[in-house]
Amino acid sequence: MSDETKPVPAATFKVTIDNITIDVAPGTTVLNAARQIGGDVTPPAMCYYSKLQGSGGKCRTCLVEVAAGSTADPRPMPKLVASCRTTVMDGMVVKNITSDKVKDARAGVVEFLLLNHPLDCPVCDQAGECHLQDLGYNHGKEGTRYEFKRRTFEKEDIGPYIQLHMTRCILCYRCTYVADQLTNKRSHGILDRGEHAEISTYISKAIDNDFSGNMIDVCPVGALTDKTFRFKNRVWFTKPMDAHRNCETPGCCGKTTLWLRGEEVFRVTARKDEWGEVQSYDGKPGWICNTCRFDKKKTTDWIVDGLTSINRHSVISQGKYPGLVMPKETITEVMGGRAPRLLMNIHDESEVNKPNVHLSELNGPADSTVFD
Ligand code: SF4
Numbered sequence: 001m002s003d004e005t006k007p008v009p010a011a012t013f014k015v016t017i018d019n020i021t022i023d024v025a026p027g028t029t030v031l032n033a034a035r036q037i038g039g040d041v042t043p044p045a046m047c048y049y050s051k052l053q054g055s056g057g058k059c060r061t062c063l064v065e066v067a068a069g070s071t072a073d074p075r076p077m078p079k080l081v082a083s084c085r086t087t088v089m090d091g092m093v094v095k096n097i098t099s100d101k102v103k104d105a106r107a108g109v110v111e112f113l114l115l116n117h118p119l120d121c122p123v124c125d126q127a128g129e130c131h132l133q134d135l136g137y138n139h140g141k142e143g144t145r146y147e148f149k150r151r152t153f154e155k156e157d158i159g160p161y162i163q164l165h166m167t168r169c170i171l172c173y174r175c176t177y178v179a180d181q182l183t184n185k186r187s188h189g190i191l192d193r194g195e196h197a198e199i200s201t202y203i204s205k206a207i208d209n210d211f212s213g214n215m216i217d218v219c220p221v222g223a224l225t226d227k228t229f230r231f232k233n234r235v236w237f238t239k240p241m242d243a244h245r246n247c248e249t250p251g252c253c254g255k256t257t258l259w260l261r262g263e264e265v266f267r268v269t270a271r272k273d274e275w276g277e278v279q280s281y282d283g284k285p286g287w288i289c290n291t292c293r294f295d296k297k298k299t300t301d302w303i304v305d306g307l308t309s310i311n312r313h314s315v316i317s318q319g320k321y322p323g324l325v326m327p328k329e330t331i332t333e334v335m336g337g338r339a340p341r342l343l344m345n346i347h348d349e350s351e352v353n354k355p356n357v358h359l360s361e362l363n364g365p366a367d368s369t370v371f372d
């Protein structure tokens with residue numbers, strides 16, 4: 001066949017996901033094609049992170065059914081495939097939420113992920129922004145069939161800024177990719193295999209690199225949390241605001257989200273996109289340095305850009321809807337015109353709301369001994 005008669009490869013591939021057809025560039029994964037459609041069509045992803053090379057293929061939460069492989073070979077794929085690692089073919093037909101097999105398999109994956117994960121959401125700092133919590137609610141089943149003891153680990157101190165709770169880790173490997181690709185000296189990794197696999201620093205070496213805090217942002221669960229924020233507040237009581245500063249650390253974008261309570265900055269994180277990943281600026285991921293994250297805890301350190309928009313389905317958005325119409329107060333009516341008698345304002349009593357007490361600057365969790 002001469003060069004002129006050879007078929008020209010299509011510039012885009014047509015893929016149909018849950019009955020919605022779009023054109024995507026060749027080489028796009030099924031997951032990223034679904035993200036271009038958005039909404040419920042997008043499979044959840046616990047280990048894939050578009051800004052981290054090599055991520056994906058570990059957790060199996062993104063499984064989808066391929067009902068037709070391509071126009072050239074329309075046979076269905078025999079098994080469910082990981083959408084984060086499967087590239088689209090022209091004419092591929094994919095089923096995500098329209099497949100009962102997928103729903104069943106995903107419920108099984110949630111059950112597996114929760115075999116060893118403690119159900120300690122009420123005391124976990126990640127509650128309210130935990131991807132596993134959302135996955136459990138959206139795709140899991142009630143209860144578990146597991147009857148054995150859950151895995152436990154020796155406690156390990158990995159430095160002054162990051163708290164490691166190995167029991168909550170789902171071994172997604174994202175934090176090791178951050179350490180590999182963002183910092184120049186990875187000092188932690190996954191030790192051992194199978195049941196015994198764990199994140200460790202080998203010699204309990206502190207992770208003191210300038211960009212190590214980004215591991216907290218990529219961790220989908222509460223295995224890596226911010227020690228400077230731990231137990232100081234529930235995330236849904238804080239108000240997220242976008243802010244920036246002219247940071248001079250090379251590689252830091254200086255664009256952050258401040259998590260405020262009143263005028264106090266309780267936590268600083270990178271800004272997240274709709275998939276829970278750090279936002280990109282000019283095609284580059286917006287990672288932030290540890291100075292911005294851990295040392296700049298005053299509003300005066302920042303130029304505030306405005307309210308962070310939060311998905312209305314997130315618990316963080318509770319009570320923060322613009323234009324909210326409050327229901328009519330009926331207590332006085334029910335009590336025959338009498339006003340309810342409030343015995344004590346607990347915040348006045350505990351002095352928690354005293355403006356001179358900066359909770360975010362206390363070294364440990366705020367408790368009764370701090371407010372003596
Ligand atoms: S600590 Fe978090 S980010 Fe690291 S492997 Fe475990 S779950 Fe993933």
Ligand code: FES
Pocket residue numbers: 044045046047048056057058059060061062063082083084085
């Ligand atoms: S997101 Fe695809 S396997 Fe984890």
